[in-house]
Amino acid sequence: EWNDEWQKAFDTVKAYLVQPPVLVPPSPDRPLILYLTVRRQFIGCTLGQKDDSSHAERAIYYLSKKFNEGESNYPEIEKMCCALVWVIQRLRQYTLYHTICLLLKTDHLKYLLGSPSSMRNIAKWRCQLTKYDIKYVSRTSVKGQVIADHLAEFSIDDDTPIDSNFPDEEIIQLSDDEETPVAIDLKVKELEVFGDSMLTIFQTLKQWKTKYPKLVPYHEYLEELVKNFEKVSFTYKLRMKDQFADALATLASMVSITKENLIEPLEFKITQGPTHCDVIEAVNGKPWYADIKHLLQTDQFPHFTDRHDRRTLRYIAAHFFLSGETLYHRSFDGTLLRCVDGNEAQSLMEEVHEANCKPHMNGLMLAKKLMRLGYFWSTMETDCVKHVKHCHLCQVYANQIKAPPNELYPMAAPWPFSMWGMDVINPINPKASNGYLFILVAIDYFTKWIEAITIASVIAKAMARFLKRDIIARYGVPATLITDNAKNMNKLIDELCAQFRIQRHNSSPYRPQMNGAVEAVNKNIKKIIEKMMRMARAFNKKVRPREFSPCDLVLRKVLQVAPNSRGKFAYKYDGPFIVKEAFDGRAIILSDMDGNENALPVNVDALKKYYP
Structure with a gap:
């Protein structure tokens, strides 16, 4: 049924329709206001002026244009300069005799046109704008907007005013309600906090000083909350890499909650029962081929095997041959290789890898060498690779790692000559x-x-x-x-x-x-x-990430700053050293094995992990 509220709304709509916007001529004693909107392919602007009687803004002229093929390839800052020059010249009958207040989203255009530049287009446009009286106005000094596109360009989600001089105001908020954080309610003991506000994170870590007085109550309140946890870590993370927070925000925006719907909180119970935290392999003292040898000797399966294990064991035993008490493995070419246990395998690897000639071959070549000598065990290649990986001489004489440890990242240079x-x-x-x-x-x-x-x-x-x-x-x-x-x-x-x-x-x-x-x-x-x-694509394909943490053993690349008497037989790596401290900027502080700390940091691409 039609009620009074609907009738009132209908009358309001009719009142707007009978008063359409009308273009008015400018007054010579007041400045003009220029609203400029630049899109990827289009530009639009409105020239207006405030009325003294009603303090309202009246439209004087509308303009719009589509960029041509060459102008559409300009960077964003050059598109804004090109659009401003085109609008000023088209409206020269107004702009030559009035002061123009240009509403800007950022101050980049102001500084770019006000300072010398080596870019040909910028220098040409700056010369063309010198004859006009243009006053650049930031968006914080404008109280109202008259263009729908401009409102969309500078819109906010709520009506709460935000102090532009207060950094990261939209990130932290103190409430008068005495509410307990969720992590404290759940009795969390260890907490990792990731934030995309560099100012908040580094001031919390005491790496930056808190000079702004409005931030002091926030950090005091945060210090009170930290006392409820045993361990709290704060990590700065780029906003573009915080996919988890973006996913939560997307899910939250898709959920519609009304006042009538009651959402019951989830309750978690913390139990003190046992849990599985690690897996330790038990050693029974038997060699790896004990079950195979038992099957070939007695033609009986172990009592703990099921049907699937018996079928697998029978298939594996077909490749082995028992001669007395010695078990041999039959290779693909029919050669019999004697099976050895773990202790004998370790001594064989040391003897062959570090023999009199000291060949120091890689892991796969070492495994093939042992097979040619007539030895075999089940984890032959894995053990040989692991043994070579822990060899000291192989590590210090290894080729230097030229693959980059991390991907390329852009250096922030926001405007010219900064x-x-x-x-x-x-x-x-x-x-x-x-x-x-x-x-x-x-x-x-x-x-x-x-x-x-x-x-x-x-x-x-x-x-x-x-x-x-x-x-x-x-x-x-x-x-x-x-x-x-x-x-x-x-x-x-x-x-x-x-x-x-x-x-x-x-x-x-x-x-x-x-x-x-x-x-x-x-x-x-x-x-x-x-x-x-x-x-960047070719560089990132060669990336081999290397992460180091305190107390790790590493080798440092030897820089050949002076001729070495040993020539090509000189060490390519020096060390080992102990990682004393690792920074976010890929710099590492090292100390020698006696605990003497190096004065200068070392970049991570000059290090590699040492295996004792």
Whole structure:
């Protein structure tokens, strides 16, 4: 039946329909508001202005366009620049005489058009926009939206305002209700916590300082909760790799719960009964061929076998031959191989593998050698491979592992000239025109722009002058500076980085390629992307993951920095060493067998596991 509530809603709809939006001319004394939406193939914009009488926004002009084939291949940031230039030029009858307030999703466009760039399109568009008075407005300073597409671009899930200055506000929430966490209710003793907020995880682990006062109550409350557990670990995990949390969120979004439905909690009971935690193989003192020999001697099966075991034992015994008390195995070519037990097999492997000539063959070749000598046991190949794996000389003389231990991951360079790599080229011959021997090179990781000068000697004063004059004065203060572990990077460089608040990172001593600079940059962006994808796929196929934990025994790759008198007979690995501490960045702190800790970390690709 039709009621008053339905009638009221119907009247509201009619009131909206009889008042359609009407385009109005602009007022010369007030700024214009430009709403710009950029999609993959289309752009749309609305030019509006606030009305003084009603403080409402009135539409002045609508525009839309489809990108052509060349423009559709632009990166996202270049599409935004191209769309802005096209809209400003099409509406020049308004934009030339008014201040334009441009609503932006991020500040990348503002900084990209406001700083020098080596990209041809960006430089051209920046010159075209200099004649207009454009004011960039971030989304936090706009209270209302008038375009449906723009509302979809910046929509949120609820009506609760979020403080943009407070980091990760949507991740942690303190409630006034005195509720007990689920893990405490279930009496969990050991808890592993994975989070995609780097700020929250590293401040909880005391690796970062909590400088923001609003975060202090959260960490105090978290410390109170940690006291309820015996062991708690916090691990940072990238959001793209947290598939388990994504699956839970997807399942939760598919469940519709109303107030009328009552969901009863699940109750778990913790029992103190015995459980199976490990499997230990019992040794009865008999050789592996005892049942086969018993069957061939007495023609009787053991009493504990069933029908299936008897059929299997009869099939296996057909390949063996008993001569007196000696059991032989009949090979495929008819040769009789004497069966040996575990103790004799161990002595045979040691004698053949480390004989007078010390051939030190691999596991499969060792097994074939023992068979040619007339010996056999059931786990021959497995035992030989395991024996070779634990041989000390085979480990220190083994070929160096050149396969990468982990897959490639992208380096985050969010905007041009934010991350620079700096290195020194060795003395050049012949000398430069000014008589200098060294070349100091700095490369931007985003645009691959190169800055280089020649210097007489590699000193910290010259490097600091180059960083201040050729980098900071030209392109602004960078966010990150990556250098190697050279001695010339001393306290003077650290003070300069601290003065301009530049984050400085060093590469590991055993991984100098980490600071390698790109010598040339392709002009075609499409070819660069295709090459990077092809290299990443080929690189990831060769990955052999190597994980190390504290107290593991490892061997360290010997770097041939000076000629060795032993030549090709020199050790390829040094050690063994003990893993003292393993970091998330694939760096390892080692100590020798006497407990003396090494001062410098070692990258994981210079290590391999040692088997005593």
